[in-house]
Amino acid sequence: MFMFIIFHDMELRQLRSLVTLIDTGFSVSQAADRLHLVQPAVSQHLKQLEEELGVRLLRRHGKRLVGLTAAGEQVFRHAREALTATGSILAVGKDHKEERHGVLRIAATHTQARYVLPPVIRRFVQEYPEVALEIHQGTPGRLIELLQRDAVDLAVCTEGLGQQQDLTSLPCYRWNRCLIAPAGHAILAQRPLTLERLCEHPIVTYVFGFTGRGNLSGTFARHGLEPRVVLSAADTDVIKVYVREGLGIGIIADMAYQPDADADLERRDLSHLFPWEITRIAHLKDRYLRVFQRRFIAVFQEETALMQRGSGPIARKENAPSVVP
Amino acid sequence: MFMFIIFHDMELRQLRSLVTLIDTGFSVSQAADRLHLVQPAVSQHLKQLEEELGVRLLRRHGKRLVGLTAAGEQVFRHAREALTATGSILAVGKDHKEERHGVLRIAATHTQARYVLPPVIRRFVQEYPEVALEIHQGTPGRLIELLQRDAVDLAVCTEGLGQQQDLTSLPCYRWNRCLIAPAGHAILAQRPLTLERLCEHPIVTYVFGFTGRGNLSGTFARHGLEPRVVLSAADTDVIKVYVREGLGIGIIADMAYQPDADADLERRDLSHLFPWEITRIAHLKDRYLRVFQRRFIAVFQEETALMQRGSGPIARKENAPSVVP
DNA sequence: AGAATTTACGCGGTCCGTAACCATG
DNA sequence: CATGGTTACGGACCGCGTAAATTCT
Numbered sequence: 001m002f003m004f005i006i007f008h009d010m011e012l013r014q015l016r017s018l019v020t021l022i023d024t025g026f027s028v029s030q031a032a033d034r035l036h037l038v039q040p041a042v043s044q045h046l047k048q049l050e051e052e053l054g055v056r057l058l059r060r061h062g063k064r065l066v067g068l069t070a071a072g073e074q075v076f077r078h079a080r081e082a083l084t085a086t087g088s089i090l091a092v093g094k095d096h097k098e099e100r101h102g103v104l105r106i107a108a109t110h111t112q113a114r115y116v117l118p119p120v121i122r123r124f125v126q127e128y129p130e131v132a133l134e135i136h137q138g139t140p141g142r143l144i145e146l147l148q149r150d151a152v153d154l155a156v157c158t159e160g161l162g163q164q165q166d167l168t169s170l171p172c173y174r175w176n177r178c179l180i181a182p183a184g185h186a187i188l189a190q191r192p193l194t195l196e197r198l199c200e201h202p203i204v205t206y207v208f209g210f211t212g213r214g215n216l217s218g219t220f221a222r223h224g225l226e227p228r229v230v231l232s233a234a235d236t237d238v239i240k241v242y243v244r245e246g247l248g249i250g251i252i253a254d255m256a257y258q259p260d261a262d263a264d265l266e267r268r269d270l271s272h273l274f275p276w277e278i279t280r281i282a283h284l285k286d287r288y289l290r291v292f293q294r295r296f297i298a299v300f301q302e303e304t305a306l307m308q309r310g311s312g313p314i315a316r317k318e319n320a321p322s323v324v325p
Numbered sequence: 326m327f328m329f330i331i332f333h334d335m336e337l338r339q340l341r342s343l344v345t346l347i348d349t350g351f352s353v354s355q356a357a358d359r360l361h362l363v364q365p366a367v368s369q370h371l372k373q374l375e376e377e378l379g380v381r382l383l384r385r386h387g388k389r390l391v392g393l394t395a396a397g398e399q400v401f402r403h404a405r406e407a408l409t410a411t412g413s414i415l416a417v418g419k420d421h422k423e424e425r426h427g428v429l430r431i432a433a434t435h436t437q438a439r440y441v442l443p444p445v446i447r448r449f450v451q452e453y454p455e456v457a458l459e460i461h462q463g464t465p466g467r468l469i470e471l472l473q474r475d476a477v478d479l480a481v482c483t484e485g486l487g488q489q490q491d492l493t494s495l496p497c498y499r500w501n502r503c504l505i506a507p508a509g510h511a512i513l514a515q516r517p518l519t520l521e522r523l524c525e526h527p528i529v530t531y532v533f534g535f536t537g538r539g540n541l542s543g544t545f546a547r548h549g550l551e552p553r554v555v556l557s558a559a560d561t562d563v564i565k566v567y568v569r570e571g572l573g574i575g576i577i578a579d580m581a582y583q584p585d586a587d588a589d590l591e592r593r594d595l596s597h598l599f600p601w602e603i604t605r606i607a608h609l610k611d612r613y614l615r616v617f618q619r620r621f622i623a624v625f626q627e628e629t630a631l632m633q634r635g636s637g638p639i640a641r642k643e644n645a646p647s648v649v650p
Numbered sequence: 651a652g653a654a655t656t657t658a659c660g661c662g663g664t665c666c667g668t669a670a671c672c673a674t675g
Numbered sequence: 676c677a678t679g680g681t682t683a684c685g686g687a688c689c690g691c692g693t694a695a696a697t698t699c700t
Binding site: 010011012052054055070071074078079082085092093095096097 | 334336337338340377378380396399407409410411413414415417419420421422611
């Protein structure tokens with residue numbers, strides 16, 4: 001009779017199952033679907049991981065998985081690192097194999113996707129016609145989540161990127177707000193525009209958490225003012241509609257005003273009232289970016305710099321700080 | 326008849342084979358030995374990697390592997406990241422399973438191992454009697470290599486750590502040189518000691534690349550002086566022997582002078598002549614350090630700070646800058 | 651009861667080791 | 676011809692899918 005000591009190696013699929021489990025909010029079946037496996041397979045992966053490490057990673061209520069233990073949190077972090085690294089290896093391979101082919105998955109807020117990205121995309125597809133584009137839209141919080149779970153490659157975003165440890169972000173351009181009102185509106189005659197005067201009118205602007213709303217509300221609050229926001233939307237187009245309806249004056253991101261399409265609305269710069277916002281482009285830290293992904297970032301920076309220099313819809317007094325890392 | 330499209334996943338063992346291949350200087354057989362596999366297995370891993378990525382990773386002369394391609398370099402970097410991450414996961418497991426058990430692999434130069442580590446180790450083994458210690462010795466360059474190939478956990482080192490991108494290092498204590506000479510030697514009467522006076526005598530000191538020899542030679546050179554080094558050794562003990570023999574005066578790291586054992590040799594401080602050296606403790610970047618490994622670093626910092634405050638062999642005027650990151 | 655997870659079991663694929671083959675210095 | 680790497684092949688292992696059992700909502 002012999003004793004066989006069997007040595008189970010930790011494998012990548014087990015880590016994938018763990019990470020996907022967490023991405024799905026601890027549903028083994030959903031994780032299995034995403035991984036194109038059946039539930040028992042994923043269950044087994046998790047069990048194997050816990051067995052091999054000799055530590056419970058998952059908190060359970062009976063058979064339901066409800067969260068991570070302290071050990072699980074640490075393992076999770078390193079598991080994501082490992083998967084990022086292996087993903088990078090695949091990306092390196094693709095880059096050297098067919099440099100001009102691939103998929104570019106971008107996530108952006110509505111304002112970015114609608115008003116900033118179009119010229120960038122136009123130039124990019126011209127340069128890389130064989131690269132398939134995916135544009136995802138969502139709140140800043142959601143964009144970050146998409147990056148973290150590697151559902152997108154790049155995110156274009158103004159808020160909430162600074163504090164994420166696992167992301168890298170590059171500043172691209174800065175913007176501020178402008179006022180829009182139907183031609184003939186009383187506020188258009190008032191010079192200079194002050195925070196107080198804005199408060200005299202009903203306001204239509206962004207929902208909190210979208211497109212710099214935090215800094216906007218904050219600025220009013222810091223001056224002890226309470227603007228009367230009659231409607232808030234996630235989406236500049238919606239704001240414009242209601243400003244046209246006469247519901248109130250609009251405060252929108254300046255790059256969202258289009259001289260041609262919005263000729264019926266008059267525009268006033270508000271950059272003397274509110275802090276500048278910096279729009280950044282972010283990706284998973286330590287992730288290998290394919291050449292066309294890096295190129296997209298460069299095109300984005302070039303196009304937005306151009307936009308700020310006044311050849312685009314927005315004329316600005318000073319030159320933009322064109323940031324290149 | 327059906328077409329079966331078989332999807333080969335990249336696996337960790339393939340990455341391990343690639344990384345080990347490089348660590349062994351591109352010998353497939355040696356890599357296989359280290360991995361406890363046979364040559365064909367490793368060969369297959371490498372082939373599978375190249376096939377799946379669709380890119381040549383290895384440069385070949387006939388069947389001999391001689392180096393990495395550009396793509397191989399990039400893949401290698403990320404492969405090491407992936408393995409570091411999975412190694413971290415195993416370490417997290419061990420920490421939560423048996424926090425006080427494990428192996429601590431330290432690499433140090435001779436001076437550190439002989440004169441600095443002993444009191445640190447004494448305290449550490451008292452606190453963690455169940456942790457097995459391995460102490461490796463080597464040149465600074467070798468220590469870095471050992472860290473990079475994950476052959477040791479920590480390295481204690483004065484030179485060459487700053488420039489390595491893949492290592493993290495913490496400054497621990499600073500030191501300078503001292504002069505040693507047999508009692509009654511002419512130089513002991515000379516006050517103050519200057520670089521010029523040192524040059525009047527034959528010198529015994531460290532080999533270039535060891536224990537701050539670079540800065541030592543550099544200092545003389547910057548003053549246009551050329552010391553007459555009659556013997557250089559990698560090892561303070563050897564230097565002491567020849568100083569006792571009367572071969573010359575010794576210039577050694579100050580923490581290597583031991584008042585009791587070296588009572589026959591007189592010591593003079595030389596910190597007014599040479600730059601201070603900072604000894605650091607380094608580990609692989611992004612690697613998870615087990616609690617007792619972190620504790621070892623802390624003990625090292627505490628003990629060396631104590632040493633510098635004058636309760637150890639070396640009395641210093643000012644308090645040491647106890648650096649905690 | 652029903653949804654979700656774990657246990658049981660069998661098949662197919664594959665991973666590694668042995669052995670033969672090839673190339674280089 | 677010896678050293679080192681690749682190709683060929685077979686057996687053991689195990690990972691996944693199907694199906695039954697179990698447990699919590």
